Amino acid sequence: MSAVEAAAAAAARAATTPTTRDERAGWLEALAAALEAHREELVGIAHEETHLSSARLDGEVTRTAAQLRFFSNVIREGGYLEAVVESPDPSLIPPRPDLRRMLRPLGPVAVYTASNFPFAFSVLGNDTASALAAGCPVVVKAHPGHPRLSRRTAELAEAVVPEEWFSLVEGMDAGTELVRHPLVRAAGFTGSVRGGRALFDLAVSRPDPIPFYGELGSINPVVVTRAAAAERAASIASGLVGSFTRDAGQYCTKPGLVFVPEGGGVEEGVRSGLADAPSSRQLTDGMSRAFADGVAAFEAHPGAEVLRADADADASAPTVVLVDAKTFSADPETFLEECFGPVTVVVRYRDEELPGILSRLEPSLTATIHRGADEDVTALAGTLSAVAGRLLFDGWPTGVAIGWAQHHGGSWPSTTASVHTSVGATAIRRWLAPIAYQDAPEHVLPPELRDANPLGIPRRES
Amino acid sequence: MSAVEAAAAAAARAATTPTTRDERAGWLEALAAALEAHREELVGIAHEETHLSSARLDGEVTRTAAQLRFFSNVIREGGYLEAVVESPDPSLIPPRPDLRRMLRPLGPVAVYTASNFPFAFSVLGNDTASALAAGCPVVVKAHPGHPRLSRRTAELAEAVVPEEWFSLVEGMDAGTELVRHPLVRAAGFTGSVRGGRALFDLAVSRPDPIPFYGELGSINPVVVTRAAAAERAASIASGLVGSFTRDAGQYCTKPGLVFVPEGGGVEEGVRSGLADAPSSRQLTDGMSRAFADGVAAFEAHPGAEVLRADADADASAPTVVLVDAKTFSADPETFLEECFGPVTVVVRYRDEELPGILSRLEPSLTATIHRGADEDVTALAGTLSAVAGRLLFDGWPTGVAIGWAQHHGGSWPSTTASVHTSVGATAIRRWLAPIAYQDAPEHVLPPELRDANPLGIPRRES
Numbered sequence: 001m002s003a004v005e006a007a008a009a010a011a012a013r014a015a016t017t018p019t020t021r022d023e024r025a026g027w028l029e030a031l032a033a034a035l036e037a038h039r040e041e042l043v044g045i046a047h048e049e050t051h052l053s054s055a056r057l058d059g060e061v062t063r064t065a066a067q068l069r070f071f072s073n074v075i076r077e078g079g080y081l082e083a084v085v086e087s088p089d090p091s092l093i094p095p096r097p098d099l100r101r102m103l104r105p106l107g108p109v110a111v112y113t114a115s116n117f118p119f120a121f122s123v124l125g126n127d128t129a130s131a132l133a134a135g136c137p138v139v140v141k142a143h144p145g146h147p148r149l150s151r152r153t154a155e156l157a158e159a160v161v162p163e164e165w166f167s168l169v170e171g172m173d174a175g176t177e178l179v180r181h182p183l184v185r186a187a188g189f190t191g192s193v194r195g196g197r198a199l200f201d202l203a204v205s206r207p208d209p210i211p212f213y214g215e216l217g218s219i220n221p222v223v224v225t226r227a228a229a230a231e232r233a234a235s236i237a238s239g240l241v242g243s244f245t246r247d248a249g250q251y252c253t254k255p256g257l258v259f260v261p262e263g264g265g266v267e268e269g270v271r272s273g274l275a276d277a278p279s280s281r282q283l284t285d286g287m288s289r290a291f292a293d294g295v296a297a298f299e300a301h302p303g304a305e306v307l308r309a310d311a312d313a314d315a316s317a318p319t320v321v322l323v324d325a326k327t328f329s330a331d332p333e334t335f336l337e338e339c340f341g342p343v344t345v346v347v348r349y350r351d352e353e354l355p356g357i358l359s360r361l362e363p364s365l366t367a368t369i370h371r372g373a374d375e376d377v378t379a380l381a382g383t384l385s386a387v388a389g390r391l392l393f394d395g396w397p398t399g400v401a402i403g404w405a406q407h408h409g410g411s412w413p414s415t416t417a418s419v420h421t422s423v424g425a426t427a428i429r430r431w432l433a434p435i436a437y438q439d440a441p442e443h444v445l446p447p448e449l450r451d452a453n454p455l456g457i458p459r460r461e462s
Numbered sequence: 463m464s465a466v467e468a469a470a471a472a473a474a475r476a477a478t479t480p481t482t483r484d485e486r487a488g489w490l491e492a493l494a495a496a497l498e499a500h501r502e503e504l505v506g507i508a509h510e511e512t513h514l515s516s517a518r519l520d521g522e523v524t525r526t527a528a529q530l531r532f533f534s535n536v537i538r539e540g541g542y543l544e545a546v547v548e549s550p551d552p553s554l555i556p557p558r559p560d561l562r563r564m565l566r567p568l569g570p571v572a573v574y575t576a577s578n579f580p581f582a583f584s585v586l587g588n589d590t591a592s593a594l595a596a597g598c599p600v601v602v603k604a605h606p607g608h609p610r611l612s613r614r615t616a617e618l619a620e621a622v623v624p625e626e627w628f629s630l631v632e633g634m635d636a637g638t639e640l641v642r643h644p645l646v647r648a649a650g651f652t653g654s655v656r657g658g659r660a661l662f663d664l665a666v667s668r669p670d671p672i673p674f675y676g677e678l679g680s681i682n683p684v685v686v687t688r689a690a691a692a693e694r695a696a697s698i699a700s701g702l703v704g705s706f707t708r709d710a711g712q713y714c715t716k717p718g719l720v721f722v723p724e725g726g727g728v729e730e731g732v733r734s735g736l737a738d739a740p741s742s743r744q745l746t747d748g749m750s751r752a753f754a755d756g757v758a759a760f761e762a763h764p765g766a767e768v769l770r771a772d773a774d775a776d777a778s779a780p781t782v783v784l785v786d787a788k789t790f791s792a793d794p795e796t797f798l799e800e801c802f803g804p805v806t807v808v809v810r811y812r813d814e815e816l817p818g819i820l821s822r823l824e825p826s827l828t829a830t831i832h833r834g835a836d837e838d839v840t841a842l843a844g845t846l847s848a849v850a851g852r853l854l855f856d857g858w859p860t861g862v863a864i865g866w867a868q869h870h871g872g873s874w875p876s877t878t879a880s881v882h883t884s885v886g887a888t889a890i891r892r893w894l895a896p897i898a899y900q901d902a903p904e905h906v907l908p909p910e911l912r913d914a915n916p917l918g919i920p921r922r923e924s
Contacts, residue, residue, distance in 0.1 A: 059555060092528070092863070092864070094861045094863055095861075101866075106880075200666075200671065204671070208873070208875070209662065376905060377906060378905060390897070390900060392901060393899075393903060393906075395559065395900065403558055403561055404922055405546035405547065405922075407896045411895075416671060418896075419568075419891075419892075420881075426896070430881075432881070433851075434871065434883070435853065437853050438853065438857065440843070440855050441855060444840055444853075444855075462866060
């Protein structure tokens with residue numbers, strides 16, 4: 001029996017054991033505590049494997065524990081169940097019986113972990129947290145970029161959750177076997193367009209297709225208005241350099257394409273700020289090569305000016321690609337290509353050119369506007385909201401907050417399914433499907449749907 | 463330019479024009495009124511094309527108008543937007559900015575209409591109603607079983623909704639072109655597993671896959687317990703005959719597989735009730751042939767006893783297939799095959815055989831339990847809830863009520879995506895995706911997310 005077969009069978013057995021929201025909330029809190037209790041050891045392993053700084057990794061452990069606790073709050077509150085209790089009305093056509101509806105877990109979930117968040121979108125990351133919260137056993141496919149950390153985190157998880165609720169599998173073959181396994185009911189993925197598309201294609205070509213939630217590529221456009229530049233060009237420039245070089249530029253929300261007003265001072269600020277930007281090593285050698293190839297493609301373009309900071313050995317140099325609006329518009333494909341790592345494309349525009357160049361944008365996770373203090377940006381916001389899942393003002397898209405209103409999606413290729421995404425409270429909705437009870441006797445109803453609402457969850461009653 | 467190209471381009475233009483919930487609610491109410499105002503004419507055309515009775519069709523017009531008005535209520539109330547307003551908290555890791563999230567329309571939606579509901583799941587049926595409610599322009603692919611009715615209904619629709627918000631296309635080629643069209647953002651379908659799978663495969667193999675919501679096949683198992691039979695075998699038998707022969711057995715919720723206790727009297731009641739069951743003509747000649755082929759396959763099985771009522775010329779005879787539990791268990795595939803039309807399979811069981819035969823069930827839209835007045839059916843309900851989207855007690859699955867708690871789904875093959883389904887208030891969720899605003903100035907926010915909540919919608923604030 002393959003490791004995947006064993007893991008999927010175990011998960012399917014676990015899925016038949018009913019659990020309460022309180023129990024699962026307790027697991028999530030214990031998982032958060034286990035991460036924190038082993039913080040030093042885990043950060044040490046992660047630093048060796050990923051080259052990310054210990055400070056960043058330490059913060060990511062904190063974030064990951066916060067995510068686990070956030071989902072324990074989400075399920076204790078119970079509103080996520082979308083419970084509805086509707087009384088009979090025989091006068092309607094057709095007549096309405098007693099109908100009660102809520103969400104329930106889909107069954108075993110496959111989680112494909114990310115390279116760039118070794119904690120927060122990895123073994124005990126947001127996909128696992130939301131799936132366990134939903135009541136779905138999880139089989140995690142480890143990322144090859146941090147195998148020892150994945151195994152150690154999995155050991156901690158197995159010591160906390162009941163047997164068979166959690167398994168770790170490794171290797172590319174296990175990954176493809178997992179998404180095709182008949183007992184797996186849904187999958188979550190964070191990674192490249194190529195890898196995500198391949199797994200998506202397997203998920204939907206099964207005899208029984210399953211939902212596949214992939215977070216893929218994103219260019220995250222930023223528009224700096226002339227009024228914003230006039231007010232604070234220097235701070236915008238330094239904020240941009242800080243954001244696109246943060247943790248070696250390895251964020252799916254990295255601002256990869258920035259439109260700045262010609263002569264507004266932002267370009268000059270970026271040029272001078274780049275000199276002080278830190279170089280850093282990419283997560284894997286393959287990613288270092290991909291970054292070098294991506295920068296080389298920009299350099300090969302005759303209209304592009306490419307600036308690089310100095311870099312330590314083995315590190316990728318922070319890089320800015322400067323083009324004018326005409327160059328961008330003549331060949332947008334080149335400059336809309338996501339390049340993972342510390343590089344961004346800065347397009348200088350004249351005011352009349354902006355609507356034309358923005359019409360070239362493709363869907364992204366985020367879009368950002370830097371505006372003047374009293375500037376009306378209604379039209380610009382309308383244009384950018386059409387291409388992004390999250391629209392930010394006067395900030396930077398890296399550093400994704402956790403919360404009920406958070407969201408991490410946009411149309412293809414930023415996600416495979418913009419309907420539900422992997423961040424925020426509704427990430428749990430990916431692992432749930434409704435059931436309706438018609439004229440059911442009280443004793444077969446889940447407590448959340450009984451007349452007296454004994455657990456006191458928010459629900460719609462009519 | 464093809465009809466699909468023109469319709470998709472028109473829908474995409476319409477999608478860029480903002481509309482308010484009040485406006486769209488007004489369209490839905492006007493569409494309901496238009497159907498009612500032309501009730502007699504529409505029922506006449508539908509009767510000629512579908513052979514369904516005028517009384518049934520008249521009731522279906524009432525139902526369809528009720529669905530349209532239901533969705534106007536859903537959007538006027540506004541809870542479906544899932545609005546969340548979350549205030550900043552800089553003490554968190556990562557810090558939380560001002561975040562506001564709500565759902566927004568996906569864009570042009572393709573609707574593939576059903577043969578068996580010429581109103582309620584056709585041109586102005588639940589898919590169209592929910593998509594327009596969501597704010598998505600609609601391109602309807604007409605069903606070839608009722609072309610004149612489709613065109614006439616479309617004329618009424620075009621006179622009500624603003625230009626370019628609604629189009630009708632016809633023909634199989636148009637159907638495949640539509641789901642592949644780059645401007646179409648999602649699709650809804652009600653029909654066969656074969657047809658739905660073909661369109662699903664096109665939707666997910668696009669360069670940019672789109673959500674495809676298909677309602678496909680379902681066998682809708684029913685279990686009659688021994689206690690229920692002891693109390694009311696005759697009424698259960700007559701209820702069953704009424705349900706599986708209703709409107710020529712052409713419902714996706716038709717009870718197609720019924721488990722009755724051996725010697726409990728239900729079988730005898732069905733045998734005698736069958737004689738009085740009405741025969742009726744199928745919607746199309748192709749469906750009549752498919753029904754005859756399906757019944758022939760049951761007849762060819764050596765373990766099956768097949769009973770037929772008398773039938774008028776051109777009509778399909780109400781048919782019951784009787785088998786014992788051993789025969790069913792030895793060859794479940796034969797008896798789990800959905801046969802559209804007035805036929806059901808009755809499996810007589812001894813008490814000890816029930817768990818074994820129920821383990822053979824595949825996912826369905828519904829499952830039904832007939833139980834004794836005080837009988838504890840916890841275990842049975844657990845088994846059946848695992849294979850069905852709606853679990854009914856002491857009733858019949860045909861006649862699907864409209865409501866906030868209603869739901870019409872189950873795992874593949876009953877639907878392509880059990881996460882959201884085509885009936886009930888949440889059918890609207892299929893055509894929506896979230897957007898989050900971060901630190902947005904008040905003037906760019908939709909009214910539903912502004913501080914003062916000027917439209918007074920239900921929302922989460924924290």
